[in-house]
Amino acid sequence: MSLIAHAQLNPTTYRHHKAKFNPNPNIAHTEAMPSAKRRLLKKQMVTLRHQKKKLQKLFWRQRILIQALRRRIHLMQAEEPHLDQARKQLIEAQKKRLRRQEKIIRRKHYAINNMRELARRMLDPQPYAGTEPQVDANDHD
Incomplete structure (x- = not known):
């Protein structure tokens, strides 16, 4: 399971790691910026x-x-x-x-x-x- 998928399933775990994944699930991580x-x-x-x-x-x-x-x-x-x-x-x-x-x-x-x-x-x-x-x-x- 990728970090992004894991973060989307468990948002509280990654609350303080905003830089590590894109909080918007509609945009792929690489496309964000x-x-x-x-x-x-x-x-x-x-x-x-x-x-x-x-x-x-x-x-x-x-x-x-x-x-x-x-x-x-x-x-x-x-x-x-x-x-x-x-x-x-x-x-x-x-x-x-x-x-x-x-x-x-x-x-x-x-x-x-x-x-x-x-x-x-x-x-x-x-x-x-x-x-x-x-x-x-x-x-x-």
């Missing part, structure tokens, strides 16, 4: 996780910079109510630039999250079975 592709996807997920961590560090560093700029503006206005226009504009420009970078980082964040989710679904399609949008056969627009 080639191990090279699986390894590549796992490697990609790790690199994506590292990229995400880098982005998060950058994002928070910029948040701190923006808060520091706000504090500077506050202090300067408290010291001299008629703050010279040039310095004020300079600080506003800095703030705008930081905001723009923050938006870019957020966009990259979303992209990385989406790519990780895609890789996760490709690695383990089982938990997502049935989450695809259902198309109604009677719905003819």
Whole structure:
């Protein structure tokens, strides 16, 4: 008896050996996903996780910079109510630039999250079975 057949007959024995057999009995073990592709996807997920961590560090560093700029503006206005226009504009420009970078980082964040989710679904399609949008056969627009 093959390992897969044995696992299908006694599922509790092999619960913690998910990697050893394909939990979906409808797909033959070899067809599930080639191990090279699986390894590549796992490697990609790790690199994506590292990229995400880098982005998060950058994002928070910029948040701190923006808060520091706000504090500077506050202090300067408290010291001299008629703050010279040039310095004020300079600080506003800095703030705008930081905001723009923050938006870019957020966009990259979303992209990385989406790519990780895609890789996760490709690695383990089982938990997502049935989450695809259902198309109604009677719905003819």
